[in-house]
Amino acid sequence: MARIKPGKNTTRKELITRKAATLFKSKGYAVASMRDLAESIGVEAPSLYNHIGSKSEILRSICFTVAGSFTSHLEQTLQGTDPILHKVAAIIRFHIGMMLNDFDAVYVSNHDWKHLDEPYLSDFLNQRREYERKFVQLIQEGARRGEIKDTDPYVVVLTILSAVRGLEFWQHHKKNISTDNLENNMVDHLLNGIAK
Amino acid sequence: MARIKPGKNTTRKELITRKAATLFKSKGYAVASMRDLAESIGVEAPSLYNHIGSKSEILRSICFTVAGSFTSHLEQTLQGTDPILHKVAAIIRFHIGMMLNDFDAVYVSNHDWKHLDEPYLSDFLNQRREYERKFVQLIQEGARRGEIKDTDPYVVVLTILSAVRGLEFWQHHKKNISTDNLENNMVDHLLNGIAK
Structure with missing residues (x-):
C-alpha cells in the first residue's frame, strides 16, 4: 500500500487538505468521497483515516485556514500607521494574492461553507461578518480623515x-496578462477609478 | 383542479417561468422537480405541461431571456453617441437594475447555465463571450479617445x-440603504474610485 508522501515543509495533513481542496472544487464537496480523495493522492482510503477523521473535518480545516489567513492579515494591516488608502490597497492585494495562489482552497471556502456543521457554521459566518465590519470601519475612518470620499461604506466594501x-471567473479565461499587471490594474481601478 | 391564473400583461408561460426562477434559486435547479413547481404555483403537475414541455425548457427560457436582455441593452447603448464613460455607467446601472429587480432569474442564469443541454449551452456561452468582447472593445475605444485611463480592458470588464x-450577496444583508443610493455609489466607485 502506498504511503502518503508530503514534500518538504508540508505535513501529511496539509498535503491531504490541499488535494481535498482541488477535489472538492472540481467535483463538488457534496459529491466527492473519501475514496475519491484517496485515489487523487494515490493511497488506499483506510490510510487517509490515520491522518484525518472525516470529510467534514477536512472542510472545516479548509474554511478556517482560509478565514484565518484573511483575518490575521486584516488585523495586522489595521494596526499599522499607513494612510488608510494604503491599507485598503494592501487588503485588496492580499485578496487577489489568495485568489491567484491558493485558488482551490479559497473557492471551496467561498462556496462550500454552507456544508459546515454547527457550531462551526456559525463560527465561520461570525468571522466573515467581523471581517466585513472591520473593513467597513476602515472605510469610515478613511472618510473621517478626508482620505476617502464620503460614500456608503457598505457599498464600497461589497464592491471591493x-x-x-x-x-x-478569471481562471476560466487565462487572458494573456501577468499576475502583477492584473493586481496593479485592479487595485488602481478600485481606488482611483477608470475615468481620465 | 386550479387553473393557472396570470396577472394582467403576464402570459401563463411568463408566470410559470417567474415562479420557476424563484424555485430553482431557493431549492437548486438539479433538485427542484416539476411537481415542486406545480405546488409553488398552486396547480396539479399535469396542467403545467399544457404550457411548458420540461424543466430544461424552463431553464432555457430563463437563461436566454436574461442573456437577451443584457445583449439588447448593450447593443442599444453602443449605438448611441454618448461619451464612453456615460455608456459604461449605463451598462453598470442596467446590471444593478437587473440584479435588484429580476434577481431570481439573473441568479439562476448565473449559476445554473451549466445545466443547459447542447446546443443551447454553447449558444449561451457564445452570447456571454460576445457580450464581454463588446464591453472590452468599448473600454478600449474609451482609452483611444482619452476618456478612460490606459489600463488593461479585460481587468476593467472583469472588475465591473x-x-x-x-x-x-447584498440580498443577504439588506442594509439600510436605498436602491438609488446603492446604484449611484457603486457606479461612482467603479468609474471614479474612492480616493479623495
Whole structure:
C-alpha cells in the first residue's frame, strides 16, 4: 500500500487538505468521497483515516485556514500607521494574492461553507461578518480623515470584495496578462477609478 | 383542479417561468422537480405541461431571456453617441437594475447555465463571450479617445462585472440603504474610485 508522501515543509495533513481542496472544487464537496480523495493522492482510503477523521473535518480545516489567513492579515494591516488608502490597497492585494495562489482552497471556502456543521457554521459566518465590519470601519475612518470620499461604506466594501472574488471567473479565461499587471490594474481601478 | 391564473400583461408561460426562477434559486435547479413547481404555483403537475414541455425548457427560457436582455441593452447603448464613460455607467446601472429587480432569474442564469443541454449551452456561452468582447472593445475605444485611463480592458470588464454580480450577496444583508443610493455609489466607485 502506498504511503502518503508530503514534500518538504508540508505535513501529511496539509498535503491531504490541499488535494481535498482541488477535489472538492472540481467535483463538488457534496459529491466527492473519501475514496475519491484517496485515489487523487494515490493511497488506499483506510490510510487517509490515520491522518484525518472525516470529510467534514477536512472542510472545516479548509474554511478556517482560509478565514484565518484573511483575518490575521486584516488585523495586522489595521494596526499599522499607513494612510488608510494604503491599507485598503494592501487588503485588496492580499485578496487577489489568495485568489491567484491558493485558488482551490479559497473557492471551496467561498462556496462550500454552507456544508459546515454547527457550531462551526456559525463560527465561520461570525468571522466573515467581523471581517466585513472591520473593513467597513476602515472605510469610515478613511472618510473621517478626508482620505476617502464620503460614500456608503457598505457599498464600497461589497464592491471591493465582489470584484476580487470575481477572479474566480478569471481562471476560466487565462487572458494573456501577468499576475502583477492584473493586481496593479485592479487595485488602481478600485481606488482611483477608470475615468481620465 | 386550479387553473393557472396570470396577472394582467403576464402570459401563463411568463408566470410559470417567474415562479420557476424563484424555485430553482431557493431549492437548486438539479433538485427542484416539476411537481415542486406545480405546488409553488398552486396547480396539479399535469396542467403545467399544457404550457411548458420540461424543466430544461424552463431553464432555457430563463437563461436566454436574461442573456437577451443584457445583449439588447448593450447593443442599444453602443449605438448611441454618448461619451464612453456615460455608456459604461449605463451598462453598470442596467446590471444593478437587473440584479435588484429580476434577481431570481439573473441568479439562476448565473449559476445554473451549466445545466443547459447542447446546443443551447454553447449558444449561451457564445452570447456571454460576445457580450464581454463588446464591453472590452468599448473600454478600449474609451482609452483611444482619452476618456478612460490606459489600463488593461479585460481587468476593467472583469472588475465591473464581478462587482455588480456581487449584489447577489447584498440580498443577504439588506442594509439600510436605498436602491438609488446603492446604484449611484457603486457606479461612482467603479468609474471614479474612492480616493479623495
